[in-house]
Amino acid sequence: MTHRTNTRVLSVEALARVEGEGAMHLTLDGDTITDLRLEIYEPPRFYEAFLRGRSYTEPPDITARICGICPVAYQSSATQAIEDACGVVIPEDIRMLRRLQYCGEWIESHVLHVYLLHAPDFLGYHSAMEMAADGHRDVVARGLRMKKIGNELLETVGGRAIHPINVKVGGFYRAPTRRELRAHLDDLRWGRDAAAETVRWVAGLDFPDLEFDYEFVALADPDGRYPIDTGRVVSNTGIDIAVQQFGDYFEEFHVRHSTALHGRRRNGGSHRDGHYFVGPLARWALQADTLPESVAAVAREAGLSAAERNPFRSIVVRAVEVLYAYEEAVRIIEQYETPERSAVDVPPRAGTGHGISEAPRGILYHRYTIDDEGTITDAVITPPTAQNQPTIEDDLRRFAGDHLHLSDAELQWRCEQAIRNYDPCISCSTHFLTLTVDRR
Amino acid sequence: MSAAVPSLAVWKFASCDGCQLSLLDCEDELLAVAGAVRIAHFLEASSQVEPGPYDVSLVEGSITTEHDVERIHEIREASGTLVTIGACATAGGIQALRNNADVTAFTDIVYARPDYISTLATSTAIADHVPVDFELRGCPIDRGQLLELITALLAGRRPRVRQHSVCLECKQRGTVCVMVAHGTPCLGPVTHAGCGALCPAYGRGCYGCFGPMHHPNPPALRSTLVDLGMPSRDIARLYQTFNAASPEFAEAARQEERA
Numbered sequence: 257m258t259h260r261t262n263t264r265v266l267s268v269e270a271l272a273r274v275e276g277e278g279a280m281h282l283t284l285d286g287d288t289i290t291d292l293r294l295e296i297y298e299p300p301r302f303y304e305a306f307l308r309g310r311s312y313t314e315p316p317d318i319t320a321r322i323c324g325i326c327p328v329a330y331q332s333s334a335t336q337a338i339e340d341a342c343g344v345v346i347p348e349d350i351r352m353l354r355r356l357q358y359c360g361e362w363i364e365s366h367v368l369h370v371y372l373l374h375a376p377d378f379l380g381y382h383s384a385m386e387m388a389a390d391g392h393r394d395v396v397a398r399g400l401r402m403k404k405i406g407n408e409l410l411e412t413v414g415g416r417a418i419h420p421i422n423v424k425v426g427g428f429y430r431a432p433t434r435r436e437l438r439a440h441l442d443d444l445r446w447g448r449d450a451a452a453e454t455v456r457w458v459a460g461l462d463f464p465d466l467e468f469d470y471e472f473v474a475l476a477d478p479d480g481r482y483p484i485d486t487g488r489v490v491s492n493t494g495i496d497i498a499v500q501q502f503g504d505y506f507e508e509f510h511v512r513h514s515t516a517l518h519g520r521r522r523n524g525g526s527h528r529d530g531h532y533f534v535g536p537l538a539r540w541a542l543q544a545d546t547l548p549e550s551v552a553a554v555a556r557e558a559g560l561s562a563a564e565r566n567p568f569r570s571i572v573v574r575a576v577e578v579l580y581a582y583e584e585a586v587r588i589i590e591q592y593e594t595p596e597r598s599a600v601d602v603p604p605r606a607g608t609g610h611g612i613s614e615a616p617r618g619i620l621y622h623r624y625t626i627d628d629e630g631t632i633t634d635a636v637i638t639p640p641t642a643q644n645q646p647t648i649e650d651d652l653r654r655f656a657g658d659h660l661h662l663s664d665a666e667l668q669w670r671c672e673q674a675i676r677n678y679d680p681c682i683s684c685s686t687h688f689l690t691l692t693v694d695r696r
Numbered sequence: 697m698s699a700a701v702p703s704l705a706v707w708k709f710a711s712c713d714g715c716q717l718s719l720l721d722c723e724d725e726l727l728a729v730a731g732a733v734r735i736a737h738f739l740e741a742s743s744q745v746e747p748g749p750y751d752v753s754l755v756e757g758s759i760t761t762e763h764d765v766e767r768i769h770e771i772r773e774a775s776g777t778l779v780t781i782g783a784c785a786t787a788g789g790i791q792a793l794r795n796n797a798d799v800t801a802f803t804d805i806v807y808a809r810p811d812y813i814s815t816l817a818t819s820t821a822i823a824d825h826v827p828v829d830f831e832l833r834g835c836p837i838d839r840g841q842l843l844e845l846i847t848a849l850l851a852g853r854r855p856r857v858r859q860h861s862v863c864l865e866c867k868q869r870g871t872v873c874v875m876v877a878h879g880t881p882c883l884g885p886v887t888h889a890g891c892g893a894l895c896p897a898y899g900r901g902c903y904g905c906f907g908p909m910h911h912p913n914p915p916a917l918r919s920t921l922v923d924l925g926m927p928s929r930d931i932a933r934l935y936q937t938f939n940a941a942s943p944e945f946a947e948a949a950r951q952e953e954r955a
Contacts, residue, residue, distance in 0.1 A: 300807070301710055302794055302805075303806075306790070306794065308805070317937070321938065323714075325717060372720060383738075385735060404723035416894060419714060419905070429900040430899045
């Protein structure tokens, strides 16, 4: 960091407590921001290229490896897309088992972010380990137990928490028994209470006054529940489409400073040059009325408004979603009967299929084209962080612009914190962050 | 270990973050580990970054850019013990599927502006660039093996990580052989132990995510897979996943291309 007359240069080499590798670059001329870029330098891994020529049965295992934190999201969108291509609709009991597995991932991923990645920002620590060593041990221990319960559910349904092995096109290799799942109920009910405590705890953190205008995009569950595993694509600007139309409304474009493609609305959309926003705030804004009263009451008590537009308060929404995920897992398990068959046959058929689900960070879209032997000829994967990247840059430009009076060190700390509001998943989006600020 | 409290660094190259997440997934042990070591560099978990040298470095991910070639040499230089964790670091990962393809064509498929992308034509294991003291296999690594590794390093002994095949783990677990009993193709006979033979316990064949065992015998397995009616293309695909660039699995896949 250096200061020259009229010139401030501020630089951070690597952003921490985000998933993946990236940098942020800020150029200031006096009090004017002339350039702000989130640089994603996570090296490209070319999934969409090497999926060509693979079998239609392989994407659940292969695309899971795009992200170690949300592999179930990849497995869910992939299986749906391939089943769509082959014209197969899975039975309701298999769908509910997928939704249950997804609840485990929402718990594991959101609790990781709330307790280990995001809360230290609000309390002034470098890490949750430092928090624990400085008087917050009970809080951190609660978060770790909550996360463990999510992982244990993933292990029972999926075989293991990271890159589950039990998911296949058409369903599961083996359906867990009723008894195996019911063994989780006591822990899940404990988790539900701990999640309600978590909502109260994070609602009491200090939030800056800040509101942005967003075009929110999320899913609408076919049964009118809070969206997780599938649904139509809806927005606060009147979009209401089937997943098959996704490509007619949304597109990806490539910018020089990122190995992640950026998402935008086709034909410009209605907000900010077509930039839109997916994830917890979007789900909350569009689907909060589908939450059961037990969850909605805790959210109301925490002071969440009908449409939260302060990204710093996303931590409260994430905590509410954790509460819902526990509650939904309990509901599914209480109604679960061991299914007669764990999967349905999905014979290959030439065609194109689409799949979409609510990854913890927002909608994740997959499209595959397969030939009549089941060989993949084309694959498109649109992860949530790629869709959000332009919006994150917009928000940071505004946020940094309002805080130019801060010292470089403080500005850097606040910008890093602002970036973590979005829980960016950079391995996903590249398939993010060093901060440099040039003040000229 | 040089200091009373040894320092631990965690590094990431091309990867999914899943293997370093395994450390944060040790929920019951994480705070104990954080008390026994000084976490000096672990960007996913902490914004506090200390300069080296580091007593132990855990390295996740494969080498895919010129910059990363330089970076791994700097990390090796700054590290006492260097341990690679997971299939990307030990074998190049699934992104090594580019090694036998035209990476320019790959870039054209994924990116609208290939001229913005800089990448090497290959994805390679860490040991292809610098000496590695120990490796943990798997996609992802096994949490239990990671804890054993950290415990062993703290105690100054060699980690107890077995190198036999997944078959033995099935026997230990009491799982009936899916290949013999159900005719399900399985890579268990040639795959490194460590997962606890998960897949067969769920009624599917092993798909080799821990990579080759010590001295595997793919030709012997091949005759069984062919008897089960597997075409060469499918056998090759089985070897061409997360450990595709490991010498033994790469050779097994080449055999199928010749077949």
